[in-house]
Every structure is written in C-alpha cells, then in structure tokens.
Amino acid sequence: MTDHFRFTVAATDGVARTGEIRMPRGVIRTPAFMPVGTAGTVKAMYPEQVKALGADVVLGNTYHLMLRPGAERMARLGGLHAFMQWPYPILTDSGGFQVMSLSGLRKLDERGVTFRSHIDGTAHELTPERSIEIQGLLGADIQMQLDECVRLPAEREAIARAMQLSLRWAERCRAAFGEQPGRALFGIVQGGDVPALRAESARALVGLDLKGYAIGGLAVGEPQATMLAMIEATEPHLPVTKPRYLMGVGTPDDIVQAVSRGIDMFDCVMPTRAGRHGMVYTRFGRMNLRNARFAEDNTPLDPESACPAAHLYTKAYLHHLVRAGEILGMMLLTWNNLSYYQDLMAGLRRAIAAGRLQDFIGETREGWARAERDRGERDRGARDPGGSAGA
Amino acid sequence: MTDHFRFTVAATDGVARTGEIRMPRGVIRTPAFMPVGTAGTVKAMYPEQVKALGADVVLGNTYHLMLRPGAERMARLGGLHAFMQWPYPILTDSGGFQVMSLSGLRKLDERGVTFRSHIDGTAHELTPERSIEIQGLLGADIQMQLDECVRLPAEREAIARAMQLSLRWAERCRAAFGEQPGRALFGIVQGGDVPALRAESARALVGLDLKGYAIGGLAVGEPQATMLAMIEATEPHLPVTKPRYLMGVGTPDDIVQAVSRGIDMFDCVMPTRAGRHGMVYTRFGRMNLRNARFAEDNTPLDPESACPAAHLYTKAYLHHLVRAGEILGMMLLTWNNLSYYQDLMAGLRRAIAAGRLQDFIGETREGWARAERDRGERDRGARDPGGSAGA
Numbered sequence: 001m002t003d004h005f006r007f008t009v010a011a012t013d014g015v016a017r018t019g020e021i022r023m024p025r026g027v028i029r030t031p032a033f034m035p036v037g038t039a040g041t042v043k044a045m046y047p048e049q050v051k052a053l054g055a056d057v058v059l060g061n062t063y064h065l066m067l068r069p070g071a072e073r074m075a076r077l078g079g080l081h082a083f084m085q086w087p088y089p090i091l092t093d094s095g096g097f098q099v100m101s102l103s104g105l106r107k108l109d110e111r112g113v114t115f116r117s118h119i120d121g122t123a124h125e126l127t128p129e130r131s132i133e134i135q136g137l138l139g140a141d142i143q144m145q146l147d148e149c150v151r152l153p154a155e156r157e158a159i160a161r162a163m164q165l166s167l168r169w170a171e172r173c174r175a176a177f178g179e180q181p182g183r184a185l186f187g188i189v190q191g192g193d194v195p196a197l198r199a200e201s202a203r204a205l206v207g208l209d210l211k212g213y214a215i216g217g218l219a220v221g222e223p224q225a226t227m228l229a230m231i232e233a234t235e236p237h238l239p240v241t242k243p244r245y246l247m248g249v250g251t252p253d254d255i256v257q258a259v260s261r262g263i264d265m266f267d268c269v270m271p272t273r274a275g276r277h278g279m280v281y282t283r284f285g286r287m288n289l290r291n292a293r294f295a296e297d298n299t300p301l302d303p304e305s306a307c308p309a310a311h312l313y314t315k316a317y318l319h320h321l322v323r324a325g326e327i328l329g330m331m332l333l334t335w336n337n338l339s340y341y342q343d344l345m346a347g348l349r350r351a352i353a354a355g356r357l358q359d360f361i362g363e364t365r366e367g368w369a370r371a372e373r374d375r376g377e378r379d380r381g382a383r384d385p386g387g388s389a390g391a
Numbered sequence: 392m393t394d395h396f397r398f399t400v401a402a403t404d405g406v407a408r409t410g411e412i413r414m415p416r417g418v419i420r421t422p423a424f425m426p427v428g429t430a431g432t433v434k435a436m437y438p439e440q441v442k443a444l445g446a447d448v449v450l451g452n453t454y455h456l457m458l459r460p461g462a463e464r465m466a467r468l469g470g471l472h473a474f475m476q477w478p479y480p481i482l483t484d485s486g487g488f489q490v491m492s493l494s495g496l497r498k499l500d501e502r503g504v505t506f507r508s509h510i511d512g513t514a515h516e517l518t519p520e521r522s523i524e525i526q527g528l529l530g531a532d533i534q535m536q537l538d539e540c541v542r543l544p545a546e547r548e549a550i551a552r553a554m555q556l557s558l559r560w561a562e563r564c565r566a567a568f569g570e571q572p573g574r575a576l577f578g579i580v581q582g583g584d585v586p587a588l589r590a591e592s593a594r595a596l597v598g599l600d601l602k603g604y605a606i607g608g609l610a611v612g613e614p615q616a617t618m619l620a621m622i623e624a625t626e627p628h629l630p631v632t633k634p635r636y637l638m639g640v641g642t643p644d645d646i647v648q649a650v651s652r653g654i655d656m657f658d659c660v661m662p663t664r665a666g667r668h669g670m671v672y673t674r675f676g677r678m679n680l681r682n683a684r685f686a687e688d689n690t691p692l693d694p695e696s697a698c699p700a701a702h703l704y705t706k707a708y709l710h711h712l713v714r715a716g717e718i719l720g721m722m723l724l725t726w727n728n729l730s731y732y733q734d735l736m737a738g739l740r741r742a743i744a745a746g747r748l749q750d751f752i753g754e755t756r757e758g759w760a761r762a763e764r765d766r767g768e769r770d771r772g773a774r775d776p777g778g779s780a781g782a
Contacts, residue, residue, distance in 0.1 A: 040708070040715075083708050085704060295464070317431070320431060320460050327432075
C-alpha cells in the first residue's frame with residue numbers, strides 16, 4: 001500500500017488505457033466501475049458482496065449524506081468507511097448535481113447554492129468550501145469539486161456561464177482541499193454539448209494541476225453520439241498521466257464506447273436501479289424479467305457467471321420474485337447486474353492489456369445482439385399458431 | 392439419511408423434549424423454528440443464509456403459491472425446493488388460514504371453501520383434497536390438513552362446529568394423502584379457547600394416527616395466558632412419540648413458554664416482518680431502531696453473536712438505514728432476527744438435553760429484562776439536564 005494517491009498506466013490500446021490508482025485504502029483497477037452507494041449503502045447489497053464482485057471503490061452522494069445522517073454526525077461516528085463497513089476507497093460527488101435535481105427552492109449564485117432538503121424541508125447552503133469540508137468529514141478518498149451542470153439543450157451563453165462558474169469553484173475547492181497526500185480532489189470538465197467549451201474547460205482545469213479530471217454534465221438524456229463527441233472533444237486536452245472519470249455513465253454500451261475513447265472511471269445507478277425494477281444486464285443483453293415469456297423459463301441468467309444470482313436461480317424464479325414484489329428479487333437482480341458490470345470492466349482491462357480492445361467490444365456487442373435476435377425469433381414462434389406454446 | 396419420516400426424542404425435561412425428525416431431505420432438530428417463506432422466499436434473505444443460521448426447515452404458504460406462480464406451474468418447474476433453491480425440508484400450510492384472512496368473497500361449506508384471489512380477483516376453490524393435491528404439486532415434505540379457524544372471541548357453538556368440520560376435513564386429507572413414506576401429513580387441533588373442545592379435537596385426531604399434530608387457531612390476538620392454557624389442555628392428549636407444532640407462534644417469550652409445555656415446532660412471521668419495520672430481537676430484548684436514541688450509538692446489536700448483522704454494523708448505521716428506508720436495513724435486521732431466533736432454539740435444545748430448561752428460561756428472560764431496564768435508565772439520564780446530551 002501507499003501513503004499517496006498514485007495513478008499508473010500499465011498498457012494502452014489506442015487512447016484506451018488500463019492501469020491502477022494506488023491509495024492508502026486500496027488499489028483501484030482501471031477502467032473501473034464504481035457502484036453507487038447513495039445513502040451509505042449500495043442498495044440491496046451487503047458490502048462484502050460488492051467487494052467480492054470486483055468493485056475497488058464505491059461512490060457516496062454528498063447531498064444525501066449531508067442531510068442524513070449529516071456530515072458532522074458522520075465524522076463523530078468515525079466516518080463513512082466505518083459506518084458502511086467499506087474499508088476500501090470511496091469517491092464522493094460534490095452534492096451539486098443532486099441539489100439541482102432533487103431539492104426544492106434552490107438559489108444559485110457566485111457564492112454557492114442554497115436549497116431545502118427533500119427529506120424535511122430544512123434550509124442548507126452548499127459552497128465550494130462547504131462541499132469540500134463535508135467530503136472531508138465523510139472521509140472520502142476521492143473528492144469532487146462543486147460544479148454547475150446545465151440541463152441540455154441549453155443556450156451556448158448559459159452553458160459557457162455555468163462552465164466558467166465551475167472553473168472558479170474548482171479553484172476555491174482546490175484552496176479548501178489544500179494538501180491531503182493520501183486523498184485526491186478531481187476537477188470536473190463542463191461545457192454542455194459545445195466542443196469548444198469542453199476544450200476550454202479541460203485546459204483551464206489542467207492548469208490547476210488536480211489529481212484527476214471528470215467529465216460532467218453528460219448522461220442527462222442527450223443522444224449517445226453527443227456524449228461520445230464530448231468525450232472526444234475533451235480527451236486530447238487531458239494529461240495521459242491523470243485518471244479520467246465520466247460521471248453518471250452508463251449502459252454497458254456507453255461504457256465500452258467511452259473506454260475506447262480514453263475514460264478510466266465510471267459510476268452509474270443503472271445496474272442497481274434497474275435491478276430493483278426487474279431489469280437485468282447479461283452477456284446476452286438486457287432483459288425485463290417481468291415479461292411473461294420468463295414464467296416457465298427454467299434456465300439461469302448466465303450459467304457461466306461466477307455470481308450465484310446469475311447461475312443458481314432460474315429465470316422463472318426471478319420472474320416470480322419480481323412479479324410478487326419480493327425483496328429477494330431486488331437483491332438477486334442487483335447482484336447479477338453489478339456482477340455483469342464488474343465482469344465487463346475486467347474484460348475491458350484484459351482486452352486493453354492484450355491489445356485487442358476493438359475485438360473485445362465487437363464480440364461483446366455481438367453477444368448482446370445475437371441473444372436479442374434469438375429472443376425475438378422465439379417470440380415470433382410463440383405467437384405463431386404452428387409454434388410451441390408460449391407461457 | 393432415511394427414506395421415511397421418523398421422529399425421535401433424545402431427551403426430556405418435564406414435558407419439554409429435544410430430538411429430531413429425520414426425513415429424506417434432511418434432519419430437523421427440535422424444538423425447531425421454521426422461518427416463513429410465504430411466496431417461495433424468506434423475505435430479504437438468501438436461502439443459504441437461512442440454512443447457515445441453523446434453520447432445518449422453512450414454511451411455504453399454499454394460499455400464496457397456488458395463486459402465484461400456481462401449483463401446476465410449480466410442478467412443471469420441478470417443485471418448490473428447486474424453485475427457491477432450498478433442498479432441505481419444507482412444510483406447507485393448507486392454505487385455509489390465509490383464505491380466511493386475505494382473500495375476498497369467501498364461501499365455506501362442508502365441501503371446502505371458495506374465494507377470490509387477493510392478487511387478481513380470480514375465483515378458486517380449496518377442498519381438503521385439493522389442498523393436499525396442491526401441497527403435493529409443490530413438493531412439500533410436511534403437509535397440513537385443511538382446517539377452519541374461528542376468530543376469537545367466538546361462541547362455543549361456533550368453535551365446536553368449526554372444530555368438528557376440521558376433524559371431518561382431517562379424515563378427507565388423510566385419505567387424499569394416502570401413503571407417502573418420506574413425507575408427512577399433520578393434523579391440526581382446533582377448539583378455540585375452550586379446553587374441553589381442544590381435548591376432544593386432540594383425541595379424535597390421534598385416532599387418525601397421523602405423523603404429527605399441530606395446534607392451530609392460536610396466536611390470533613388472544614392473551615398469552617390463553618394460548619398457554621390451550622397448550623396445556625391439549626398436550627396430555629397428544630402421543631409423546633409424535634412431533635407437536637404450534638402454528639403461527641410467536642415472540643421469543645411465547646416460544647420458550649410453549650417449549651416448556653411440550654411443543655416441538657414453531658413458525659412465525661415475527662422475526663422477518665419485524666425486521667422489515669425497524670424492530671430487532673436480541674439477547675438484550677426487543678429494540679425499535681427507528682428510535683432517535685440510536686442515532687449516535689456506535690455499538691453493535693450483539694458483539695457475541697456469530698451473525699454479521701449483529702456484530703459487524705453499529706446501531707447508528709442500522710438506525711440510518713431504517714430511517715432512510717434502505718433495503719439493506721431490512722436485510723440486516725431480518726438476518727439478525729432470524730439469527731436470534733435460531734440461537735434461542737439452539738439454546739433451548741441444549742438446555743433440555745442438560746436438564747436445565749427452567750434455568751435457561753430464567754436467564755434468558757432476565758437478559759431481556761435487565762437490558763430493557765438499563766435502556767430505560769439511560770433514557771431518563773438523557774432527559775435529565777445534568778445528563779449527557781441525547782442525540
């Protein structure tokens with residue numbers, strides 16, 4: 001282990017890289033997917049399961065944790081790692097994004113943002129300095145600057161204004177963060193869907209010499225092509241020696257596309273949220289287990305997966321649990337989905353190391369597409385009076 | 392293992408007994424607590440966790456399973472054991488109790504009961520013969536006769552009528568069950584809160600020479616003293632060579648009282664349901680983790696428990712999860728509660744074997760009471776201006 005935050009690239013394939021971040025609390029293998037542990041728990045998972053699947057780092061949401069249990073209380077309790085029994089690295093966001101999306105009566109100005117809690121209506125202020133203070137009280141290993149995300153589509157002027165404000169906030173966050181050898185502060189590139197603004201934001205942030213750089217303000221409903229174009233507009237301006245984190249992304253396909261464009265870190269609620277709503281991600285594509293076609297399907301999600309949720313239970317059983325609203329259904333589907341995401345990241349890391357990333361992506365996408373084609377054909381067969389009876 | 396259902400008593404202490412039921416799918420150590428797996432899952436638990444805690448048998452609800460996924464479908468899928476990945480013994484109830492409590496528009500006569508599903512309103516009929524057929528399709532190892540429970544208080548005449556009907560249904564169930572060497576059919580003693588009717592019911596059922604006898608129609612809101620009096624009115628009429636099952640009971644104290652009166656088997660939703668609502672059962676009594684007193688309590692539920700839910704996480708964390716409505720809170724509290732119930736059963740078995748059941752019960756009740764006294768004193772201290780600040 002190490003006393004410092006240190007990122008090393010072990011191999012590249014095009015602009016894609018695989019490597020590791022060494023920190024006092026552990027090693028993060030990149031490209032990395034960070035399961036989201038919003039309120040101090042990766043929903044419906046025991047922490048040791050999350051680790052066993054291959055997650056090296058989880059994300060905590062500053063907005064949720066500052067409201068409940070509260071940052072000062074968390075510090076008195078020994079910090080987030082002890083609280084949630086996750087002794088490995090934790091990345092926290094700044095709280096800004098969720099202030100914008102979840103809280104009421106918010107007011108944003110140069111100083112910061114004031115808002116009311118969605119839980120109890122109490123008034124709170126989040127400034128760059130307070131965001132860093134809270135993330136420190138939580139004990140986060142990787143902390144994010146406070147930024148302003150604009151909802152797309154937006155006028156170029158509004159996008160530029162928010163990007164410039166985010167840059168000024170990045171400087172204030174850097175000053176508030178100071179020197180913390182075993183921890184890292186990441187800046188966040190903004191600039192909406194305007195390549196020139198993305199480039200400007202990236203260059204200015206790099207001038208602050210931060211430990212890592214995130215790309216924010218994407219995965220907010222824009223087409224995948226826009227997201228990929230913004231990565232391509234940003235990546236050349238980021239140093240190859242620092243980790244790059246694409247915030248809030250995404251589907252398995254978003255991830256493989258972004259990795260091939262040089263991204264090292266991801267977080268997304270998709271595998272966990274989808275798992276609570278009957279959706280699974282597998283080598284064979286995405287499936288909605290509520291679908292009646294699974295009612296008598298006695299096959300597992302993936303017999304070759306190491307995850308019990310994927311190989312031990314039948315789709316008929318999972319379908320039943322989902323239809324009955326059983327908690328075990330959410331537990332098993334979340335487990336499967338996080339397992340698939342971590343397996344995908346491991347596959348991407350191996351493929352980059354072997355110099356065959358594009359082949360791996362092609363095979364992966366073909367696996368999704370072939371299975372979805374087959375399911376479509378079976379469905380047509382079931383609807384055909386000459387076909388076998390559908391369930 | 393064995394091809395037959397076989398109950399042996401290894402030791403007695405007063406009328407209390409410890410022993411085991413050997414069946415093809417495993418050994419049930421008695422006294423036994425059976426976690427309730429209503430719809431093919433012990434809610435919020437992986438099946439391997441349930442087994443690891445010491446549960447030898449779980450209960451499935453015929454009413455729920457006949458409606459979803461359906462008995463014939465379950466048989467096509469290979470039966471309940473394979474469906475829910477529980478290869479050990481399963482006991483199913485007859486469905487009758489839940490028809491009475493959950494379904495709409497029910498009509499009961501000599502033939503059986505007709506009702507509408509609480510899920511989709513479809514019409515169904517449950518007769519003694521159909522109940523046994525369904526339990527067979529599910530693959531249940533221990534099956535229960537269809538019976539009629541009356542809600543207490545009730546007139547003696549109504550209680551007697553339901554008890555007599557239950558006896559006639561017991562005979563029909565026995566005929567429908569036939570000979571199934573590795574499986575067992577249990578009769579159910581009815582008779583409400585009338586000792587003479589309980590005795591009459593027990594004697595008549597014993598005449599049918601069933602594999603085991605349950606006491607039904609209790610734990611429906613009557614005082615504990617009534618429940619214990621009904622056990623005492625029944626027990627002398629039951630053969631010592633057959634297992635005795637007190638249905639739907641109960642709190643830890645109900646269980647120790649019933650064990651000391653000769654009961655061998657229990658099922659109850661209490662540990663699982665309470666766990667989904669913030670309540671925990673421990674050596675130190677019952678606690679409501681929603682209570683603000685736990686917000687900064689950095690101690691675990693029970694540092695000496697083998698269950699991670701009890702020794703690994705702090706009460707402050709569990710309080711947070713409960714307040715935030717997190718699924719992990721339900722998972723951990725359920726796990727703790729089932730762990731405590733199974734530990735209590737193991738303690739009862741050891742105490743009976745050692746001939747010190749009454750001492751064990753006294754120590755156990757003293758542990759609950761002392762901790763509850765201490766918590767009361769701390770609360771008064773916290774409210775005292777001279778005391779330490781409350782959370």
